[in-house]
Amino acid sequence: MSTDSTSPAPAPPVVDVHVIVRAPGGEILLSQRGGPYGHGQWHAPSGKLDPGEKPAVGAARELHEETGLEVDPEHLHLAYTVLHHQSPTTQRLGLFYVATEWSGEPVNREPDKCLDLRWFAEHDLPEDLIPYPAAGIHGALTDPGGLAFHGWPTP
Secondary structure (H helix, E strand, O other): OOOOOOOOOOOOOEEEEEEEEEOOOOOEEEEEEOOOOOOOOEEOOEEEOOOOOOHHHHHHHHHHHHHOOEOOHHHEEEEEEEEEEEEOOEEEEEEEEEEOOOEOOOOOOOOOOEEEEEEEOHHHOOOOEOHHHHHHHHHHHHOOOEEEEEOOOOO
């Protein structure tokens, strides 16, 4: 195996946790991005793990920070995984959890990062989902337990 000293080495993957909150009627809670990445597009509440944090704990924390909803990490179900190739030096491991049990009513707790929180019918999700989270959301709904490679260059 040879290495090219002019190419930057990839960093360890960033671990993202996403929570697909499903209401009893099947609706899914999505948030509309207000920050520079994906501005105006939709995705599930999400964020990065803190160092040493267990994924389900981080997912519950991110959900609460963004929406005020409380969920027991033990009640989160890992539904899908996405390996996202963001750039030659940045890869992301996206863990998509489904929450069907929670307490509270969703509120936008990060108005500087989120334009809107809204429930969508599973069969009528917005077309302007951010592509990387869309891969995980659609995968969790149609291929639970699956794995997708998103954005990887073709050889």
